[in-house]
Amino acid sequence: MDDRAALIERLAEIAAAIDGRDWETIAGAFTPDAHGYGKDGGPDAIVAQMRAHLDGVGATQHLLGNHRVEVDGDRARTLTYARVHHVGAGPMAGSFYECMGEYDDRWVRHGDAWLLSRRSFEIRIGLGDFAVLRGAD
Numbered sequence: 244m245d246d247r248a249a250l251i252e253r254l255a256e257i258a259a260a261i262d263g264r265d266w267e268t269i270a271g272a273f274t275p276d277a278h279g280y281g282k283d284g285g286p287d288a289i290v291a292q293m294r295a296h297l298d299g300v301g302a303t304q305h306l307l308g309n310h311r312v313e314v315d316g317d318r319a320r321t322l323t324y325a326r327v328h329h330v331g332a333g334p335m336a337g338s339f340y341e342c343m344g345e346y347d348d349r350w351v352r353h354g355d356a357w358l359l360s361r362r363s364f365e366i367r368i369g370l371g372d373f374a375v376l377r378g379a380d
Contacts, residue, residue, distance in 0.1 A: 246312075246314045246319065246357075247310075247312045247314065249357060250310075250312050250314075250319055250321050250350060250357055251310050251312065251321075253272070253350075253356075253357050254307055254310070254321060254323055254346075254348070255307065256268070256272075257269065257272050257359075258305035258307055258325075259305075260272070261293070261297070261303065261305055262302075262303050262304055262305055264297065264298075266290050266293075266294065269286075269289075269290055269293065270286035270287070270289075270290050271286070272286075272358060272359055273285065273286040273289055273358060273359045273360075273362075274351055274353075274358045274359065274360045276360070277289060277358075277359055277360050277361065277362070278360075278361050278362075279292075279359065279361065279362035279363070280292045280293060280362065280363070280364070281363075289362075294378060294379075295378045296376040296377070296378070297329075297376070298377075298378045298379035299332060299333055299335075299377035299378050299379050299380060300329050300330065300331070300332055300335075300375060300376060300377065301329075301330035301331060301332035301336070302330045303327065303328065303329050303330070304327070304328050305325055305326075305327050306325065306326045306327070307323050307324065307325050307346075308323070308324050308325075309323065309324040310322075310323050311323075316352075317351060317352035318349070318350065318351055318352070319349075319350040319352075319357065320347070320348065320349055320350070321346070321347075321348045321350065322345060322346070322347055322348075323345065323346045323348070324343070324344075324345055325343070325344060325345065325346055325364065326341070326342075326343045327341065327342050327343075328340075328341045329341065329371075329375050329376060330375075331372070331375040333377075333380055335372070335374060335375045335377065338371060338372045338374075338375050339370075339371040339372070339375060340369070340370070340371040340372055340373055340374075340375035340376055341369070341370045341371055342366045342368065342369045342370070343366070343367055343368040343369075344364055344365045344366040344367045344368070345364070345365050345367065346362065346363070346364050347361075347362075347363045347364075347365070348361065348362050348363075349361035349362075
C-alpha cells in the first residue's frame, strides 16, 4: 500500500475508533507530544478532551471524504472533509448535533505506522443542538 492509501486507511480507522469509543486505539494514534482538538499534552490530554464531548452522547458517525494528501518523506499532511452526526442521549435524547467541516492533520511515520502529531477540526456548518456534545453524567 502506498503512503496516500495508508494515510486514508488510517483516517478511516481513527473515525471508526471514535464512533466505537475505542479510547485506547485513539490514544495510540497520536505521538507522545501530540496536539489535538485544542489540547497540548499528548494522547492522554487529547482523549480527555474527546471524552468531555462524547461520553454523554449516543451513537455517532464520522463520514470522511475529499482527501488531500501531501507526503514529504516521513511527514505528511492530510486535509479531509467530514460530516459527523451525533445522537443525543440522557437529558438530550431526541436531539441531535451534526457538523460538517475539515480535519487538518499532521502525521509522522513511526516504523510502518503513521501517527498524528497535530489534529484540528474546523466546523463550517453546524445543525441541531450543540449541547448534545457532553461528557458522561
